[in-house]
Amino acid sequence: MPITMRTRALITPLALVVLLWPTTHLQAAQVLDRIVAVVNDSVVLQSELNQELAIVSQQLRQRNMRLPDPENLQRQVLEQLIVDKLQLDMAARAGISVDDATLDAAVRRVAEQNHMSLSQFRDALAAEAIDYTDFRNQLRDQIIISRLRNQVMQSRINITPQEIEQFVEQLQSGQTIEYHLGHILIALPDAASPQVIAQARGKADRIHQQLEQDASFETLAASYSDSRTALQGGDLDWRTQGELPTLVANRISKVKVGEITPVLRNPSGFHIFKLIAQRQGKRHVTMQTHARHILIETNAVVSDQDARMRLESLRARIRNGEPFAALAKASSDDSTSALQGGDLGWVDPGRMVATFEQVMNSLQPGEISQPFNTHYGWHIVQVLDRREQDTTDAFRREQAAQQLKTRKLQEETQLWLRQIREEAYVDIRLPS
Numbered sequence: 367m368p369i370t371m372r373t374r375a376l377i378t379p380l381a382l383v384v385l386l387w388p389t390t391h392l393q394a395a396q397v398l399d400r401i402v403a404v405v406n407d408s409v410v411l412q413s414e415l416n417q418e419l420a421i422v423s424q425q426l427r428q429r430n431m432r433l434p435d436p437e438n439l440q441r442q443v444l445e446q447l448i449v450d451k452l453q454l455d456m457a458a459r460a461g462i463s464v465d466d467a468t469l470d471a472a473v474r475r476v477a478e479q480n481h482m483s484l485s486q487f488r489d490a491l492a493a494e495a496i497d498y499t500d501f502r503n504q505l506r507d508q509i510i511i512s513r514l515r516n517q518v519m520q521s522r523i524n525i526t527p528q529e530i531e532q533f534v535e536q537l538q539s540g541q542t543i544e545y546h547l548g549h550i551l552i553a554l555p556d557a558a559s560p561q562v563i564a565q566a567r568g569k570a571d572r573i574h575q576q577l578e579q580d581a582s583f584e585t586l587a588a589s590y591s592d593s594r595t596a597l598q599g600g601d602l603d604w605r606t607q608g609e610l611p612t613l614v615a616n617r618i619s620k621v622k623v624g625e626i627t628p629v630l631r632n633p634s635g636f637h638i639f640k641l642i643a644q645r646q647g648k649r650h651v652t653m654q655t656h657a658r659h660i661l662i663e664t665n666a667v668v669s670d671q672d673a674r675m676r677l678e679s680l681r682a683r684i685r686n687g688e689p690f691a692a693l694a695k696a697s698s699d700d701s702t703s704a705l706q707g708g709d710l711g712w713v714d715p716g717r718m719v720a721t722f723e724q725v726m727n728s729l730q731p732g733e734i735s736q737p738f739n740t741h742y743g744w745h746i747v748q749v750l751d752r753r754e755q756d757t758t759d760a761f762r763r764e765q766a767a768q769q770l771k772t773r774k775l776q777e778e779t780q781l782w783l784r785q786i787r788e789e790a791y792v793d794i795r796l797p798s
Contacts, residue, residue: 367795368577370744371526373468373659384733397725398414399411399412399413399619400795401793401795402415402444402449402794402795402796403444403448403793403794403795403796404791404792404793404795405448405451405452405455405790405791405792406455406791407455408451408455410444410447410451413639414728415440415447416449418443418446418447419439420442421445421653422439422597423439425597425598426588426646428600429458429584429598429599430587431584431585431588431599432582432584433585433588434588434589434591434747438588438590439589440591440796441587442588442589442596442597443597444794444796445592446596446597448455448787448790448792449577449783449786449787450511450786452691452786452790453514453515453783454507454510454511454785456514456535456786457510457511457513457514460514460517462510462514462517463510464506464509464510464513464515465599466700468509469502469505469506470735472505472509472644473487473501473502473505476505485620491662501528510668513579514605515779515782518782519775519779519782522778522782523765523771523774523775523778525770525771526650526773529770530766530767530770533608533766533769533770534766536759543606543607543644543645543646544604544605544606544644544645544646545604545605545606545607545610545618545641545643546602546603546604546641546642546643546644546645547602547605547610547614547618547640547641547642548583548584548587548599548600548601548602548639548640548641548642549587549591549593549595549600549602549611549635549637549638549639549640550570550573550583550586550590550591550593550596550600550637550639551593551596551635551636551637551780552566552567552569552570552573552590552591552592552594552635552636552637553566553589553592553635553784554566554633554636555788556636556784556785566635566636567629567631567636569590569636570629570636570637570638571629573586573590573637573638574626574628574629576635576678577626577638577640578626583599583600583626584599584600584601585599587599587600588600592635592784593632594779594780594783597754600640601642604645606764606769608769608770608772608773609769609773610773611637611773611777612632612773612777613632613637613776614627614630614631614637614639615773617630618639618641621639621641622641623641623642623644624640624641624642625640625641626638626639626640626641627639627640634777634780634781634784642748649752651755652714652715652754653711653715653750653752653754653755654712654713654714654752654754654755655711655713655715655726655751655754655755656708656711656712656713656749656750656751656752656753657710657726657747657748657749657750658690658691658694658703658707658708658709658710658747658748658750658780659694659698659700659703659708659710659745659746659747659748660677660680660690660693660694660697660698660708660745660746661699661700661703661742661743661744661745662676662677662697662698662699662743662744662745663743663744664740664744665742668741670744673737673744674737674739674744676697677737677744677745677746678736678737680693680697680746681734681736681737681746683732684748687735688702689707690707690708690748691706691707691708691709692707693751694707694708695707699743699744710757711755713726719740719741719742720740721738721739722740722747723747725738725745725747726747726749729747729748729749730751731749731750731751731752732748732750733748733749734746734747734748735747735748
C-alpha cells in the first residue's frame with residue numbers, strides 16, 4: 367500500500383549518512399560519496415541527491431507524469447535540497463528543535479492518516495524500501511522547517527480589520543467556487559537588472575509557447591519552475607478564490623478549464639497558471655443545538671460534592687414540574703445566561719468546552735443531563751431543540767481573515783525563500 371504522505375528526504379546530516387550505512391560499506395562510502403554543493407557552512411552529498419532523485423522520480427511516475435530530462439530534474443532537486451539546507455541551518459541557529467515525544471506523535475498521526483497501526487506503517491515503509499530511521503529524520507526536518515517558517519512569518523504578516531472587510535466584499539460573488547490550479551514561476555532576484563529581467567521574460571515566453579503547443583504543463587513545471595510546487599508538477603491543489611495568489615485571483619473568472627493565463631508579472635517573477643478544474647464549493651451547513659443550563663461554581667465554601675448534590679436536587683424539581691427557567695434565574699452562577707433562564711441560545715459546534723459539548727450532544731430534545739463537571743464548575747444542561755442552519759455567510763466572514771492570512775503566507779514565504787537563497791554562499795559541484 368503506497369504511503370500517501372510525501373516521504374521526501376529533506377536533509378540528512380553528514381555523520382548520519384555514514385552511520386546509517388552498514389559498516390561493511392563504510393570504506394566504499396568514504397570513496398564514493400562526495401560533495402555536490404557547499405551551502406554556507408554545510409554541504410549536500412551525492413548520496414542525498416541520489417536518494418532525493420529516486421524519491422521524486424517515483425512520485426512523478428505515480429502522478430503519471432513524463433519525467434523531465436535528467437539534467438533538469440537533477441538541477442531542480444538539488445535546488446530544493448539547497449533551500450532546505452539553508453532553512454535547517456537557520457533553524458539550528460535559532461534553537462528550533464523537535465523532541466522525540468513530538469516526533470513519535472507525528473509518526474503516529476502519519477500512520478493514522480494512512481489508516482494503519484504503527485507496526486503496519488513500519489511494514490509499509492519497509493515494503494517501499496524506506497528505512498524507518500530515515501523516515502523519522504525526514505519527518506523531523508519537515509517539522510523543524512515548518513516551525514521556522516511560522517516563526518519568521520509571524521513578523522512579516524500583518525492583517526488589518528480594514529483588509530478583512532475589503533476582502534469579504536471582494537469575495538461575495540465567488541467565495542463558494544473552488545479552483546484547481548497549476549503554477550509555473552520563473553523567479554527574479556531582488557533589484558534585477560534589465561538584462562536579467564529580459565532573460566527571465568524570454569524563458570517564460572518560451573515555456574508559454576510550448577504550453578500553447580500542448581506540451582505537458584506538469585513536465586515543464588517540474589523542469590523549469592522556481593516555485594515550491596515545481597516537483598509536484600506545479601500543482602496548487604484546490605483553493606477558493608480567497609486562497610489564490612493575488613496575481614491570479616482577480617483574473618481566474620475569465621479563464622476556462624484547461625486554459626492557461628498569459629505570462630503574469632509581480633515582484634517575485636513571471637508566472638503562468640493553468641486552470642485544471644473548478645467546482646462549486648459546498649455551502650456551510652451546521653447542526654445547531656438550542657440548550658439551557660444551570661451552573662454551580664465550586665469554591666472554598668462549595669465543594670464538588672455540594673455542587674453535585676444541589677444540582678441533583680434542582681434536576682429532580684424540574685422533572686417534577688418546576689420551571690427550568692425560574693430555577694436557573696434563582697440558582698445558576700452563570701450570571702449571563704441566568705438572566706435568560708439559563709438559555710444559551712442556538713449553539714454552533716465547537717463553541718462550548720469539549721466536555722459540555724459532549725454531554726449536550728448526547729441528549730435528545732427535552733432531555734436533562736445528570737450533573738457533570740467542567741473547569742467552570744458543575745452543570746446540568748437541557749436540550750430544547752436542534753436544527754440544521756445554513757451559516758455560509760457567517761462562515762464566510764469568519765474564514766476571511768484565515769484565507770487572507772493564507773494568501774499572504776504563501777506569497778511572503780516565496781519571497782523569503784528567494785531572499786535567503788540569494789544571500790547564501792552556494793557552490794554547486796556537479797560533474798560537467
